[in-house]
Amino acid sequence: MLNWTLYKREVKNSVKMLVIFGAVITMYVAIIISMYDPEMMVSLDKFYELMPELMASVGMSAGATTLIGFMISYLYGFILLLFPMLFCILRGNGLVAKYTDKGSMATLLAAPVKRKTVALTQMSVLISGILILMIYATGLEIIIAETSFPGELVISELLKLNAALMCLHLFIGSICFLASCVFSDTKYSIAFGAGIPVLMYVLQMLANTGEKAEAAKYFTFFTLFNADGVVAGESNAIIGAVVLGIGAAVLYAGGITVFCKKDLHI
Structure with a gap:
């Protein structure tokens, strides 16, 4: 069961942040999809050849x-992962640890x-x-792609891709939620909730450069x-997305369990 009064208040607190990130995503998606044409792709491929390791580190590839x-190369290695x-x-961090750190959890409970x-x-708010x-x-991607390049985008492929992306971000969110539930001090919640995903992304950037x-x-x-x-439609890729989804469910459940059992000193 959810507390709908609390849910509505927290969703309202999320609106400003959602608008900001939505605006950033809108800008990048619109710009990058509009760049899809043979001449521009040749220019981008040449730019890639000049700095292959740098481009590869943020998931960008040529060809x-x-x-x-094209969208995978220039949106799904950095923009739609990072923001x-x-x-x-x-x-x-602001959903649990912040309340506990400031002593406001007593009011909630x-x-x-x-x-x-x-x-x-x-958890539902996140x-x-x-x-x-x-x-x-x-x-947004569908609207811009269909407006600029009618019939070029296979929507079923995009839906599969974004379903997998959603599993990834639900998993990242579960790490942040678990850290917020485990730690009563926001500095530790942020250190682990932000530190782990950022470290994992840096490792992925290193892996993308190849070689050693x-x-x-x-x-x-x-x-x-x-x-x-x-x-x-590769089976290993589908399994990877499913693993992320299952992992997210486990970590969210773990966060709830920890929060229910921890001593909040209130």
Whole structure:
């Protein structure tokens, strides 16, 4: 059960952040999709040849021949990974640890509301925010692609791709939520809730450069998100997305369990 009064208040607190990240995503998606044309792709490929390691580190690659391939190269290695991840980090910390750190948790629990209800409500706020960003990004991509290049985008492929991306961000959100539930001090909640996803992304950047750093892919969960593989329908890529989804469910449940049992000193 959720506490709908608390849910509505927290969702309202998420609006400003959602608008900011939504605006940033809108700008990048619009610019990058509009760049899809043979002449521009040749220029981008030449730029890639000048700095292959730098481009590869943020998931960008040369030689895309389709619109979805172009979008994967220039949106799904950096923009649509980084900004939703920042939302998870910032919002996740403010849902539980911030209240405990400031002593406001006593107010939340003063009413006849169970801890589990509070935890489930706060978790739902974070998940709602992630879903809103992913649904918005998907709709935006479809509208811009169909407006600029009618018939070029295979929508079914985009839906599969963004479903896998959503699993990734739900997993990142679960790490942030768990850290917020475990630690009563926001500095520790942020250190772990932000530190782990950021470290994993840095390792993925190193892995993308190849050669000696390629082994780093075995130490980051971002490897489980294989955009090209998902679009191609590869079983390993689909399994990777499912693992992220299951992992998210486990960590969210873990966060609720920890919050219900911890001593809040209130």
